[in-house]
Amino acid sequence: MFKKKFKKIDNLFKFEISDNVTKNVTAFYDFAPFPNYKNHQNKHSLNSIGENNFLFKQLKKFLGNNSNFIEIGSGTSQVSNYLAYGTNNKIYAFDPTLKSLEMGQLFAKNNNINNIFFVNADIYDDVIESNSFDVALCSGVLHHTRDPYESFSKIPKILKKNGYVIIGLYNSYGRIRTKIRRMFYKYFGKKFVIFFDPILRNLNKDPKKNAEKIKSWINDQYEHPVESTHSFDEVLRWFELHNIEFINSIPSCDCATSVPSDIFKKSGITNKMERIFQQIRMNFNSFGDEGGLFIFIGKKW
Numbered sequence: 676m677f678k679k680k681f682k683k684i685d686n687l688f689k690f691e692i693s694d695n696v697t698k699n700v701t702a703f704y705d706f707a708p709f710p711n712y713k714n715h716q717n718k719h720s721l722n723s724i725g726e727n728n729f730l731f732k733q734l735k736k737f738l739g740n741n742s743n744f745i746e747i748g749s750g751t752s753q754v755s756n757y758l759a760y761g762t763n764n765k766i767y768a769f770d771p772t773l774k775s776l777e778m779g780q781l782f783a784k785n786n787n788i789n790n791i792f793f794v795n796a797d798i799y800d801d802v803i804e805s806n807s808f809d810v811a812l813c814s815g816v817l818h819h820t821r822d823p824y825e826s827f828s829k830i831p832k833i834l835k836k837n838g839y840v841i842i843g844l845y846n847s848y849g850r851i852r853t854k855i856r857r858m859f860y861k862y863f864g865k866k867f868v869i870f871f872d873p874i875l876r877n878l879n880k881d882p883k884k885n886a887e888k889i890k891s892w893i894n895d896q897y898e899h900p901v902e903s904t905h906s907f908d909e910v911l912r913w914f915e916l917h918n919i920e921f922i923n924s925i926p927s928c929d930c931a932t933s934v935p936s937d938i939f940k941k942s943g944i945t946n947k948m949e950r951i952f953q954q955i956r957m958n959f960n961s962f963g964d965e966g967g968l969f970i971f972i973g974k975k976w
């Protein structure tokens with residue numbers, strides 16, 4: 676599975692991290708690991724959150740059993756723990772921020788989830804053998820790396836033939852609302868975004884209970900030291916350069932379908948005008964509320 680030297684601590688494999696941008700980013704997440712577990716959360720409550728998430732519920736069904744799965748930039752590894760729970764898949768949660776992984780590791784231990792492994796490494800460092808995984812998920816991560824395309828190019832290699840990649844990135848058009856709020860945040864601080872950010876407004880209905888979540892959302896959306904945005908066409912180019920066939924996207928490339936009902940079913944890429952329209956449209960629906968994150972799913976030839 677691994678091609679570089681590591682230290683093993685229970686089910687956690689620890690590699691040397693040397694890149695300065697990554698070190699800077701991990702120092703940031705050490706302060707506010709993302710996403711934060713809710714107080715008193717256990718595998719049952721995490722499972723019901725996962726079952727209510729359109730993407731992760733379909734992903735868990737798609738993985739079925741006996742699959743090898745990796746989540747790159749898993750943070751506190753909530754998605755990985757959800758995917759591991761109740762299956763015999765081998766789930767690898769990969770992240771350079773040790774503190775985040777340790778939270779995921781503790782959750783797995785406390786909840787007796789034994790088919791999850793933690794990898795403390797940087798995507799740049801190519802620590803994983805080629806052709807290892809059936810599915811790789813990397814959401815909310817590449818746009819926080821020094822060179823998102825270079826980081827992406829590490830993923831196809833570790834997929835098996837016919838393996839699937841799912842990537843989530845901030846959209847250049849769909850993140851306009853957050854970009855405007857970021858400008859105001861600089862001058863007016865937390866008070867401004869608590870009122871104007873729909874996610875924070877919702878969390879702030881119970882500020883005591885959600886204190887940690889509020890802190891990690893503000894940090895992730897408004898304080899991040901490394902952030903870039905990307906378009907559908909950019910990712911289509913990345914896929915083409917790495918022999919990845921486009922399968923589907925959220926939102927869909929097709930104006931008539933906002934969100935595809937089956938994300939693993941092949942759909943068309945439509946035309947450039949339609950794709951731009953779909954991305955601008957993100958500002959007027961829940962995609963914009965959630966910071967303009969879009970998902971692309973591809974299959975390795």
Ligand SMILES: C[S@@+](CC[C@H](N)C(=O)[O-])C[C@H]1O[C@@H](n2cnc3c(N)ncnc32)[C@H](O)[C@@H]1O
Nearest residue numbers: 697709710748749750771772797798814815816
């Ligand atoms: C916003 S969090 C996303 C966490 C999780 N994927 C989610 O969507 O909830 C970004 C994560 O990317 C990780 N990350 C940043 N640079 C990375 C790199 N070079 N290689 C792998 N992961 C990285 C960070 O440590 C952090 O945990």
